[in-house]
């Protein structure tokens with residue numbers, strides 16, 4: 001079997017005395033999606049930020065394509081070029097049009113020809129039904145539209161691994177389905193992904209593996225059929241029961 | 250008769266904001282409202298004009314009828330004499346303008362370097378960060394007149410070879426030294442107000458630290474601090490008059506020379522008018538920019 005795209009082992013992260021993540025170990029093979037679920041504050045966003053080297057870790061190893069990226073001597077900019085990340089809250093650049101948001105990195109970082117970058121962006125925009133918004137500024141878009149542009153922006157980099165942090169949390173149900181089917185399309189195309197979400201339906205449909213995070217630890221880990229349908233750990237059962245009661249399932 | 254509001258009701262759920270329904274006609278109610286608004290506007294304008302005439306007219310008549318008005322206008326507002334010496338003052342004023350352009354250019358560059366140094370977190374720059382902080386603290390805390398005197402009279406007294414004795418160059422240098430400290434602080438505050446998630450987003454797209462600064466942080470920061478920077482520009486134009494103390498023949502100095510010959514203060518008034526002709530439009534422009542910036546920020550807060 002080939003090396004997984006992402007291997008995390010023994011990861012620990014604390015903010016001061018607050019231990020936010022500990023003993024985190026998992027693997028993401030190529031063309032698969034690993035979904036992290038867990039209550040608010042369990043450490044999902046922090047984990048994704050650590051993988052993206054936006055936050056330093058306190059212990060453990062992160063390997064990307066067999067190369068250790070948690071090595072402090074690594075060039076973080078080069079690593080991030082291989083990773084796409086979409087954040088929980090919108091991080092579009094307000095002073096740039098949608099088109100410029102999407103093409104900034106392809107042009108500046110990957111050195112792609114401007115016309116080529118624009119036509120690639122147009123193709124992505126029309127696929128997401130946002131072509132007519134290309135010249136708008138982010139403050140003219142709805143929250144859902146902003147989030148879709150953020151996804152497009154990270155796709156434009158043709159990332160090796162896509163990190164999605166609650167990309168559907170700000171969307172209305174119609175848009176959630178739209179994004180969901182896009183993420184499924186991405187997987188069919190072979191995109192490898194790590195996803196944090198509160199949407200259990202989304203997790204069930206797109207995940208190859210589901211990790212349940214509780215107070216910074218992976219409490220349960222397995223295919224969605226097991227973790228989401230027939231959880232063994234009592235904390236997972238509790239969590240899913242609460243989610244179910246909240247009408248999310 | 251049908252309900253007057255009915256014709257404004259949206260037809261079909263497909264119509265989106267901004268797309269006017271083609272056959273829309275303002276309702277009777279809206280037409281009435283329009284007429285009322287027009288009437289209110291007209292009344293407001295009448296009131297404004299009336300009260301302006303009353304207040305300004307009163308002020309002017311008090312001024313003209315007061316006993317000292319004759320000597321006052323002879324000393325300060327001898328227009329015939331004023332126009333006679335005006336060319337000299339204008340010539341001097343071009344020096345102020347040239348100084349402003351040179352200083353503003355240098356201050357932008359130097360102030361930006363200082364601000365970037367102070368906001369950087371690179372360990373290699375630690376000593377420079379310390380020096381930049383010291384620089385800003387010192388030169389913001391000392392009256393500019395003192396800096397002008399120190400540079401203008403102090404440097405020539407060193408009698409070093411290669412250093413200039415040209416008062417214009419020395420005066421300009423002193424202005425640049427001081428204003429760089431002000432501008433650096435304005436720029437730094439702008440850089441600090443850009444939300445950290447913007448940096449995170451840029452870095453996660455693979456942009457380097459420098460690219461993040463250049464394409465994401467600085468454009469947003471500059472946009473936010475444009476109004477205070479324009480304020481500083483107005484202040485800079487005025488403060489160029491201070492270099493006259495070194496003997497630079499700027500507008501102030503030219504007016505001083507004329508005035509000391511005739512014992513009449515009209516040349517100073519002429520110089521003041523020249524400054525106002527530049528600073529007042531610029532101040533109005535600043536006000537407008539500031540209002541726009543606030544509106545934009547409020548709009549962003551909603552999103």
Ligand SMILES: Nc1ncnc2c1ncn2[C@@H]1O[C@H](COP(=O)(O)OP(=O)(O)OP(=O)(O)O)[C@@H](O)[C@H]1O
Nearest residue numbers: 015018020038039040041042043044045046047088
């Ligand atoms: N920069 C920081 N400094 C200190 N504590 C932090 C920081 N960032 C996150 N935390 C803490 O780490 C914990 C995990 O936060 P994180 O954002 O990863 O949770 P999450 O699982 O993404 O939650 P949510 O579902 O609400 O997004 C929280 O207790 C939070 O207070």
Ligand SMILES: [Mg+2]
Nearest residue numbers: 044045046088
């Ligand atoms: Mg989160």
